[in-house]
Amino acid sequence: MSDTWAANAVLAELSVFSAKEVISLATGGVHTVLNLLDRFPKRYEDRRRFDAFPTQASSVAVCLRGVVTDAARKGFGGRSGFYEIVVQADSGISFSENSITCRWFNAPYISKIIAAGHEIILYGKPKEQSGKLIIDHPEFEIIKETGEGSVHVERIVPVYKNISGITQRRLREMVFQLVNGVEKESLKASVDVDESYPRAEAYHEIHFPSEMEQTSAAHRYFALEEFFKLQLNVAWRRRQYEKQVGRAQGKKMYLLKEFYESLPFDLTEAQKRSVREIIGDMRKASPMNRLLQGDVGSGKTFVALCAALLAVDSGAQVALMAPTQILAEQHYITFRKWLDPLEVRVSLMTSERSEDGCTEWSRKPQIVVGTHALLYDHGVFDDLGLVIIDEQHKFGVEQRGKLIQQGVMPDVLVMTATPIPRTLTLTIYGDLDVSVIDEMPKGRGKIITAVRANAKVSDVSKFIKQQLKEGRQAYIVYPLVEESENLKAQSAKKEYEGWQKRLKPNEVGLLHGKIKGDEKEAVMQAFRSGETQALVATSVIEVGVDVPNANIMVIYDAERFGISQLHQLRGRIGRGAHKSYCILVTKSKQPEALEKLNVLAETGDGFKIAEADLKLRGPGDVLGTQQSGLAEMKFLEYLADVELVREARRLADEVLQSDPILENYPELRAELVESEIPSS
Numbered sequence: 001m002s003d004t005w006a007a008n009a010v011l012a013e014l015s016v017f018s019a020k021e022v023i024s025l026a027t028g029g030v031h032t033v034l035n036l037l038d039r040f041p042k043r044y045e046d047r048r049r050f051d052a053f054p055t056q057a058s059s060v061a062v063c064l065r066g067v068v069t070d071a072a073r074k075g076f077g078g079r080s081g082f083y084e085i086v087v088q089a090d091s092g093i094s095f096s097e098n099s100i101t102c103r104w105f106n107a108p109y110i111s112k113i114i115a116a117g118h119e120i121i122l123y124g125k126p127k128e129q130s131g132k133l134i135i136d137h138p139e140f141e142i143i144k145e146t147g148e149g150s151v152h153v154e155r156i157v158p159v160y161k162n163i164s165g166i167t168q169r170r171l172r173e174m175v176f177q178l179v180n181g182v183e184k185e186s187l188k189a190s191v192d193v194d195e196s197y198p199r200a201e202a203y204h205e206i207h208f209p210s211e212m213e214q215t216s217a218a219h220r221y222f223a224l225e226e227f228f229k230l231q232l233n234v235a236w237r238r239r240q241y242e243k244q245v246g247r248a249q250g251k252k253m254y255l256l257k258e259f260y261e262s263l264p265f266d267l268t269e270a271q272k273r274s275v276r277e278i279i280g281d282m283r284k285a286s287p288m289n290r291l292l293q294g295d296v297g298s299g300k301t302f303v304a305l306c307a308a309l310l311a312v313d314s315g316a317q318v319a320l321m322a323p324t325q326i327l328a329e330q331h332y333i334t335f336r337k338w339l340d341p342l343e344v345r346v347s348l349m350t351s352e353r354s355e356d357g358c359t360e361w362s363r364k365p366q367i368v369v370g371t372h373a374l375l376y377d378h379g380v381f382d383d384l385g386l387v388i389i390d391e392q393h394k395f396g397v398e399q400r401g402k403l404i405q406q407g408v409m410p411d412v413l414v415m416t417a418t419p420i421p422r423t424l425t426l427t428i429y430g431d432l433d434v435s436v437i438d439e440m441p442k443g444r445g446k447i448i449t450a451v452r453a454n455a456k457v458s459d460v461s462k463f464i465k466q467q468l469k470e471g472r473q474a475y476i477v478y479p480l481v482e483e484s485e486n487l488k489a490q491s492a493k494k495e496y497e498g499w500q501k502r503l504k505p506n507e508v509g510l511l512h513g514k515i516k517g518d519e520k521e522a523v524m525q526a527f528r529s530g531e532t533q534a535l536v537a538t539s540v541i542e543v544g545v546d547v548p549n550a551n552i553m554v555i556y557d558a559e560r561f562g563i564s565q566l567h568q569l570r571g572r573i574g575r576g577a578h579k580s581y582c583i584l585v586t587k588s589k590q591p592e593a594l595e596k597l598n599v600l601a602e603t604g605d606g607f608k609i610a611e612a613d614l615k616l617r618g619p620g621d622v623l624g625t626q627q628s629g630l631a632e633m634k635f636l637e638y639l640a641d642v643e644l645v646r647e648a649r650r651l652a653d654e655v656l657q658s659d660p661i662l663e664n665y666p667e668l669r670a671e672l673v674e675s676e677i678p679s680s
Helices: 019-027 033-037 108-112 168-181 199-207 212-242 254-262 269-282 300-313 325-342 397-404 422-428 457-469 492-502 517-529 563-570 591-602 606-617 619-623 636-640 642-658 666-674
Strands: 043-046 062-074 082-089 099-105 119-124 127-129 132-136 139-143 156-159 289-294 317-321 346-349 354-356 367-370 384-389 411-416 433-437 447-453 473-477 508-511 534-537 550-555 580-586
Touching: 033 168, 043 212, 062 099, 062 108, 082 108, 099 119, 119 132, 139 168, 156 168, 168 199, 199 212, 212 636, 212 642, 212 666, 254 300, 254 325, 269 289, 269 300, 269 411, 269 433, 289 300, 300 317, 300 325, 300 384, 300 411, 300 433, 317 325, 325 346, 325 367, 325 517, 384 397, 447 591, 457 473, 457 492, 457 550, 457 580, 473 492, 492 508, 492 534, 508 517, 550 563, 563 591, 563 606, 580 591, 591 606, 636 642
Parallel strands: 099 132, 289 411, 289 433, 317 367, 317 384, 346 367, 384 411, 447 580, 473 534, 473 550, 508 534, 550 580
Antiparallel strands: 043 156, 062 082, 062 119, 082 099, 119 139, 127 132, 346 354
16 A cells, blocks of 8 residues: 555555554544544653753652663562662763662563663652652653664654553554655645644644644644634534524513512612513524523522513423522522412422422412422423523533423523633533623622631631621531541531530531431521521532521631632622621642632632633533533633634634535534534
8 A cells, every 4th residue: 555645544454554553543442544643642752852860859740761770570469569670860861870760569561561771761750758769650661772763762752642552652653654644635624724824734743843832833723623613513503593493482571570579679780681681582483592690699590580480471381400409499499489479380399309389279380490300201391481400510411401302492591600701601602692690789798708727626616606696607518428538528427516516505407418308408497597507518508508697608628629619608608788707727738729719718709710710620620521512622721712712713603604504514514413512
C-alpha cells in the first residue's frame, strides 16, 4: 500500500501496523487514521533540555534523564513488595551529580523492563523519605542506543494516554507516521473554522510542535472546531423546537391577577420581567422552552407560581418536579399556602409520600408537585400543559424528557439556583430562552460570612446560645452522616448528642439523608414551627428548606463542600429580616481550600461565586459533565473563553442562516442526528 493515506483509512488495512497492534488499537476505540490523530497528547515533555536532578521534595513534577545505576526487587512475596531503581544524572545532560530513587509497588513486571545500565527518562513528583529523594510510580521511557531519530528525544515530545498493549514509544511512532503520511486534503473539515490556519498544520502542531507556543494555537483551533459543532447542535435544536406546534396559553389571567392582589408584598422588578417573558412565550403557538435562572432566595418559586396559574387558567394541568423529597414538600407547602384560597387543586406525589390537597373538590389535581415519582404514569395527567423542573441540573436528560412526554408538546420552564456564567449559558442552554432574576426581595437581613480555622466548640456554642436566646434558630451542618474510617471528617450523628448537651434547654433536631420520609418531614415541621431551635444536619438541607426565623449556619469541615454547595447551604439563612451569620469552620491549611472559603466570605453574589467556581474547579465539575452532555468534550477548559464561545456561535448561526437544513453539509447533518449531546 502507498505510504500516503486518507484520514478515513482503516488501520487494519495499513501495512505499517501489525495485526496485534490493530487489535489493541481497536480495543481502545481507535479504528481509523483520524481516530488516532484525534487522540491529542495529554501533555508534552521538552526533551531538548531536561530538569536538573532535584535536591528537595517538590509538588511540581520533573522530567529527568539519567542512567540506572542500581535495580533490585524488594519485599516481593509480602504485601509491601516493590521494585526499586537508583538513577544517576548523566554529566553530559545535567551539571548535578545527584541521584534519585524510583519505586513501583506491586508491579514485579517492571523488573523485566528496567535494568542497571539503561538510559532512562523519568516523569514524576519527588518526595523526601528516610533522608533520600524518591519518585513513586513515575512515568518512564527507556532510551535505546539506535533508531531514536527525532521522535523521542532532542525535541518537544507528546505524551499520550496509554492504550493497553502498545507502549508510549510505539504509540508516538504511529502518530508520527500518520501525521507525516496522511493526505492533507483528506484532513479538511466540513466547515473551516479558521481559513488562515490549515487544519493539517494544526494536527501537526498539536502532536509534534517545534515550539511550545505553537501548541496553544493548535489547541485553540480544535477547541473552536469542537465548540462550533456544539453550538451548531444547540442552534439546530432550537430551530427544530421552534417548528413544533404547541398550544397558546396565558390569554386568561384571572387567577394570576387574583394571586397578585393577594400578595402582602410586591414582586421585584426582575420577577415581574421574568413573568412578562413567560407570558409572552406561553401565548405563542410554539411551546415555551425557557430557563429561569436566579440566585438562592431570589424568588423563583413565585415566578413559577405565576406560570402555573396561567396554565391552569387555560384549562391545562401543571407538573413541578424537584430533585429531593424536602424540596418537593417545601414547594407543595408554598403552593398550598397561596393557592388554596384561589381553590386551585394542588397535590404532592413522591416515592415516600403522596398527599391529595384537592380531595374536597373530588376532582383531579390541577398542579402536581413531586420528585422522580412523577416520571411514572399514575394516570394523574389528562392534559399536561406546563412542566416546571426545579434544580434541573440534578436530573438526567432522559428523566426530563420522560416527564415532558406525558403531555403533548407542553410548555417547559426549567429553574436553577446555581448561577451560570454567560459563556456556559450560551453553550449549554443556548437552545433555551433565558430569564435572569438578578435582584433580591426587599426586607432580607444581611448575611455575614466568616472563615474560622479550628474554632473552639465552646466559642461557637456560646454564640449560638446567645442567638437562640433572642428567639432565633440555627443550622449546624456536617459533611458526613456517620463516622468513616477513610475520611477524617466529623459526622452529624456523632456530634448531635454533643449539641443536645451544649444547647440545653433548647431543643435540637437531627436531619440527614438516611432518615425515612415521614420522620424527615416531622423533623422539618418541628423546626419550621419553632418547636426545635437548632438543627444538626448534612447537606440534605441544601435546597428546599425555608425557615425565615433561622439566622445562624455553622458548617464544619467546610472545605469538604463545593463552593456552589456552600453558597446553596448559606442560602437557607438570611430569609427573614434578622441579621444572619454563616460560620465556615475548617482545619485545612491547603491554599486551594482556603481560597474557596475566602471567596464565600468576601461576596454573597452568586454570579461572582459561579465565576470563581469555574476557575477553581473547571466547567466539567461545575456543571456535571454527564448531566450537561459534556462528557466527551476534549476542550472543556475553553468554556471560560468568552471570545471563542461567541466566535463558535457566530459560525454556527452563519452556517444555518445560509443552509437551514444543512443540505450542503451532509457530514455535519449526520453528526447532529447522531449527536449524544442531549437536549436541555
